[in-house]
Amino acid sequence: MELVAIQLNAGPEWPANQARLETLLRQLPPSRPLLVQLPENAVVFGGRKAAWQVAEPLGAGPVQETFSRWARELGIWLVVGSIPTRIEGSDKLHSTSLVYNDKGERVGHYHKVHLFDVEVADGHGRYQExxxxxxxxxxxxxxxPFGRLGLSICYDVRxxxxxxxxxxxxxxxxxxxAAFTRVTGQAHWLPLLQARAIENQCYVLAAAQYGEHSGGRQTWGHSLILDPWGEIQACLPKGEGLIVAPLDPQRLARIRSQMPVAQHARLSAVWRNKA
Incomplete structure (x- = not known):
């Protein structure tokens, strides 16, 4: 079993991004099973107008049909980092991660919980998701087949x-x-991901955007695959491409057995008792 992260330089138009993604997906290794992750904003990377133009209701639409077809034809488990999905009766969208099995069936979705409303010292400046x-x-x-997947998107990692x-x-x-900015990525991307891997004793699969984008946005890249000890199994610092690393369930089980931090955690129990 192998893990794959695809790094992309997405723009504001889905047809161009679709062509880039298809080219990269055709470069996947022949081994199966594969768990393949696309970055945040894999469909469009632009402003509000671009998101609304391509947004679909969850479970319906040509964009989601494309991802389903790719998963089925390539025989892969495909995690779409995020796409904009419509909310009935709302003037807002969800930023949604989608998971498809190797039959092309959508087996789960996650709406981003933490929204990126911050100021960054870069060419874009203020972000307000x-x-x-x-x-x-x-x-x-x-x-x-790879184990239990826990979904999140980008800013959630903090x-x-x-x-x-x-x-x-x-x-x-x-x-x-993710689509981490260049400034915040250079400072925090690796330590945050390593902390999440180490403290939870989990593999971490982190596909990223890279490069210059519309609206003055600059993203950090450095797509990563980390093991449950926090060690880097694969990294792509720059450019578009993909990284691959083996999944070792026995290593995960051994780390958890030798250092059973989940069993030792006490603060939540202490707080509950004092409430």
């Missing part, structure tokens, strides 16, 4: 309580598709 998107309010875990909740519900692989 909440102007376009509504926050999700639910965890998502998916059973797969909130360790989300990942602890995923671990408590059995997560073994943490999915962190």
């Amino acid at each position: 909440s102007a376009t998107y509504a926050s999700g309010d639910a965890l998502c875990l998916i059973d797969s 909130f360790p309580e989300l990942y602890r909740a995923l671990r408590e519900q059995g997560a073994e692989i943490l999915m962190v598709p």
